[in-house]
Amino acid sequence: MKIDIILAYIQRYEFGHEKDFVPPITGIHLASLTPSKHQVHVFHQQLNENPVVTDADLVAISFFSGFAPEAFLLANHYRCQGKIVIGGGPHVTHSVNESLRYFDAIVTGEAESVWPDLLNDVENRRIQRVYSGKPLKLDKLPTPRYDLLPDKFFVKKVVQATRGCPFNCSFCTVPSLSPGFRTRPVENVIADISYDNFKHWWQRKMVWFWDDNLTASRKYAEKLLKAMIPYKKWWLTQASMDISGDENLLRLMKKSGCIGIFFGIESFIDESLASADKSQNKSRKYSEAINQLHKNGICVMAGLISGLDGDTTDSVKEMAKKLYEAGVDVPFLSILTPYRGTRLYERMKKEQRIIAGRGWEYYNGYNVTFVPAKMTPEKLLEAHRALWCEAFSLKYSFLRIVRSIRYLRLGAFMVCLLMNAFYCIKRLRGNLPVNFQKNTFYRREFESDIMKMHGEES
Ligand code: B12
Numbered sequence: 001m002k003i004d005i006i007l008a009y010i011q012r013y014e015f016g017h018e019k020d021f022v023p024p025i026t027g028i029h030l031a032s033l034t035p036s037k038h039q040v041h042v043f044h045q046q047l048n049e050n051p052v053v054t055d056a057d058l059v060a061i062s063f064f065s066g067f068a069p070e071a072f073l074l075a076n077h078y079r080c081q082g083k084i085v086i087g088g089g090p091h092v093t094h095s096v097n098e099s100l101r102y103f104d105a106i107v108t109g110e111a112e113s114v115w116p117d118l119l120n121d122v123e124n125r126r127i128q129r130v131y132s133g134k135p136l137k138l139d140k141l142p143t144p145r146y147d148l149l150p151d152k153f154f155v156k157k158v159v160q161a162t163r164g165c166p167f168n169c170s171f172c173t174v175p176s177l178s179p180g181f182r183t184r185p186v187e188n189v190i191a192d193i194s195y196d197n198f199k200h201w202w203q204r205k206m207v208w209f210w211d212d213n214l215t216a217s218r219k220y221a222e223k224l225l226k227a228m229i230p231y232k233k234w235w236l237t238q239a240s241m242d243i244s245g246d247e248n249l250l251r252l253m254k255k256s257g258c259i260g261i262f263f264g265i266e267s268f269i270d271e272s273l274a275s276a277d278k279s280q281n282k283s284r285k286y287s288e289a290i291n292q293l294h295k296n297g298i299c300v301m302a303g304l305i306s307g308l309d310g311d312t313t314d315s316v317k318e319m320a321k322k323l324y325e326a327g328v329d330v331p332f333l334s335i336l337t338p339y340r341g342t343r344l345y346e347r348m349k350k351e352q353r354i355i356a357g358r359g360w361e362y363y364n365g366y367n368v369t370f371v372p373a374k375m376t377p378e379k380l381l382e383a384h385r386a387l388w389c390e391a392f393s394l395k396y397s398f399l400r401i402v403r404s405i406r407y408l409r410l411g412a413f414m415v416c417l418l419m420n421a422f423y424c425i426k427r428l429r430g431n432l433p434v435n436f437q438k439n440t441f442y443r444r445e446f447e448s449d450i451m452k453m454h455g456e457e458s
């Protein structure tokens with residue numbers, strides 16, 4: 001059987017991406033779970049890959065909520081060609097009824113427990129409508145099919161060592177998508193990181209862990225990092241800020257080649273942190289925590305959210321200065337988004353704050369989909385764009401790069417340089433995060449139909 005796996009995408013910047021830094025792991029992971037008797041291709045729409053006409057028997061589409069309109073259009077397109085089309089991923093999992101309108105079958109939750117049965121059912125032409133994936137132990141996950149990744153991605157070695165996170169932030173779907181915390185056997189992770197059949201040295205050298213919270217179990221993290229030392233890789237991941245107090249772990253991170261950690265800082269306002277149930281973050285300790293990572297030469301990437309309940313237009317705009325003062329090397333600036341499957345969504349729905357009629361494309365992390373507590377939706381969008389422009393201005397990008405020379409190790413400095421340059425160039429070209437109220441590039445024939453469906457789930 002021929003299978004096309006498509007990672008659906010709608011561009012998130014006005015003129016799209018100039019460079020594609022790192023790929024999703026989902027497509028090449030699903031491909032690795034597929035028995036070798038099938039022929040599988042993986043297409044990343046973010047690279048404009050799209051098999052308009054295909055000879056595949058089965059088309060499998062993965063997508064986040066913000067890319068759902070495109071995924072639904074693709075599903076229609078391939079069903080019209082007589083293909084069997086299935087959907088999966090975080091959006092499908094929490095929007096079952098809606099997704100069933102567009103797909104022949106859907107997979108909710110994790111695919112490992114149902115993927116082989118689904119493929120058998122497709123071969124035997126007896127597919128069910130819903131396959132409910134159960135979270136399994138991670139001891140049998142194979143190495144992703146890195147051979148299927150196009151060279152266009154700067155980093156190619158994306159790895160997953162753990163799933164889940166012990167925290168329960170109100171805006172996050174991880175607790176409902178991947179409940180509990182599970183780890184892969186260290187030797188299997190080492191097999192992935194030692195896969196070196198890539199063209200460029202940096203593609204062999206750099207390992208990006210796409211985990212929810214890699215260091216959540218200290219015991220596991222220590223075992224993994226000790227095993228990684230002889231491989232001399234440069235690695236990055238996301239972790240929670242409490243690691244900054246664990247000197248032993250930080251030393252081991254440095255020794256095993258850690259060059260970058262993503263922290264979900266989210267906000268400098270205590271009321272906002274409380275509204276997100278992010279009690280593990282203490283705003284007065286950010287500088288101290290970041291400094292501990294810098295002492296070990298590690299680049300700190302930080303996620304910040306605009307529009308939490310304690311935020312005002314001024315507090316949003318002030319973040320450009322505050323994040324610089326706190327020592328952040330690379331900021332990631334998003335707008336609060338109430339995804340289905342989160343407590344935030346339930347609360348916003350109850351308080352009737354979700355803006356009706358905004359299609360799923362607005363749920364891309366850069367547009368406003370709810371009524372903020374202390375400003376209008378328009379003011380929030382305006383404040384976010386002002387923050388984005390200020391934070392990625394030549395001044396702040398340059399300052400962040402220059403000061404990092406003092407404390408970052410080589411690989412970490414490369415990350416700081418490349419990422420700041422990546423966003424600063426966008427800023428200088430006016431390639432801002434896309435505003436769907438003004439922008440006309442994304443107008444498709446099914447849009448009104450999709451908008452009608454939005455909100456249908458009970
Ligand atoms: C790694 C990651 C990223 C990476 C990589 C993004 C990417 N495109 O893959 C980065 C940091 C770039 C990122 C960015 C964003 N992310 Co993100 N990310 C994750 C994270 C932590 C892990 C995803 C992952 O790779 N898991 C490992 C793979 C193997 O598992 P998986 O993708 O879940 O797939 C499994 C199942 O879902 C299922 N499955 C998935 N698709 C399909 C398809 C088919 C056909 C089938 C059968 C099964 C199936 O089977 C797989 C195996 O079990 C998740 C959290 C989570 N636990 O899901 C958030 C998550 C997916 N991200 C999320 C969001 C919102 C974003 C952003 C919009 C954030 C922002 N404000 O900018 C951006 C979007 C950027 C972009 N261009 O795509 C949300 C999505 C919520 C939603 N309903 O859409 C999540 C769930 C986190 C959250 N906040 O709740 N993200």
Ligand code: SF4
Nearest residue numbers: 165167168169172174
């Ligand atoms: S710490 Fe991160 S992954 Fe864990 S629940 Fe909070 S936002 Fe989600």
